[in-house]
Amino acid sequence: MPSLSDRSKRATLVVALALLVAALALPSVNTLPGFSDHTGPSDLRVAEFERLDAGCADAVGDYAGGSIGDGRISKVTTVRAPSAAAPLSVRVERTSPPGADLSTFAVRVDAHEAGAGSASGTTGGNAVASTESGAGSCPTEIQYRAVLKMRGGSPEGLLPDAHGIRVAWYENGRFWGCSSSVTSPLNGSCAALADSRPVWANATAG
Known part of the structure; x- marks a missing residue:
């Protein structure tokens, strides 16, 4: 039976993979909350x-x-x-x-x-x-x-x-x-x- 430590590691890995998939699905990292597209002067x-x-x-x-x-x-x-x-x-x-x-x-x-x-x-x-x-x-x-x-x-x-x-x-x-x-x-x-x-x-x- 998996230990509590093993289950925690697996949960962490699943969350990390989910975040990675979500990030790859976005057109740019700048679309994530807290990010912005730093541009040159307009x-x-x-x-x-x-x-x-x-x-x-x-x-x-x-x-x-x-x-x-x-x-x-x-x-x-x-x-x-x-x-x-x-x-x-x-x-x-x-x-x-x-x-x-x-x-x-x-x-x-x-x-x-x-x-x-x-x-x-x-x-x-x-x-x-x-x-x-x-x-x-x-x-x-x-x-x-x-x-x-x-x-x-x-x-x-x-x-x-x-x-x-x-x-x-x-x-x-x-x-x-x-x-x-x-x-x-x-x-x-x-x-x-x-x-x-x-x-x-x-x-x-x-």
């Missing part, structure tokens, strides 16, 4: 946008850098422009579907002909920064600083869940680098984004 908006310098390419400040963290992405770099007086615009487009673990965005910075913009600020969802500097005969660059703020997305649950954000930067229509922050096993590589096109439009002024 929204990325322009928080700050300013021009720092403008003029001949060999005279403009050559500092470039960026950071990502604490819900913000910042970048300082230069963009080629038709003149030092050219206004700049920046817009953000989401290129991943809602609820994606890896949120992907395209940030497009463009330098326009002088007169295309007249004031710094945000208009029609685009941030525009302009100056009245004169144009020269040399190749011209404008140094700018952009700060983007992340919003939305699902918070983490009881256990860690893969999530992240990847941002492709375009300057005057050309792919110009990428910023990403992901958790394993997501792939934060930017190689596939050089020719990406926006699919889900997203508001940018904020």
Whole structure:
């Protein structure tokens, strides 16, 4: 006759098997009570946008850098422009579907002909920064600083869940680098984004 210890072990095994079968029957562990699907941010908006310098390419400040963290992405770099007086615009487009673990965005910075913009600020969802500097005969660059703020997305649950954000930067229509922050096993590589096109439009002024 089985001992009490043996019956307890068998009962424990039956319960464990039942839980395993139930878990396998679910589409995701995140559907269990106490779990949630941690996703990347659903929204990325322009928080700050300013021009720092403008003029001949060999005279403009050559500092470039960026950071990502604490819900913000910042970048300082230069963009080629038709003149030092050219206004700049920046817009953000989401290129991943809602609820994606890896949120992907395209940030497009463009330098326009002088007169295309007249004031710094945000208009029609685009941030525009302009100056009245004169144009020269040399190749011209404008140094700018952009700060983007992340919003939305699902918070983490009881256990860690893969999530992240990847941002492709375009300057005057050309792919110009990428910023990403992901958790394993997501792939934060930017190689596939050089020719990406926006699919889900997203508001940018904020």
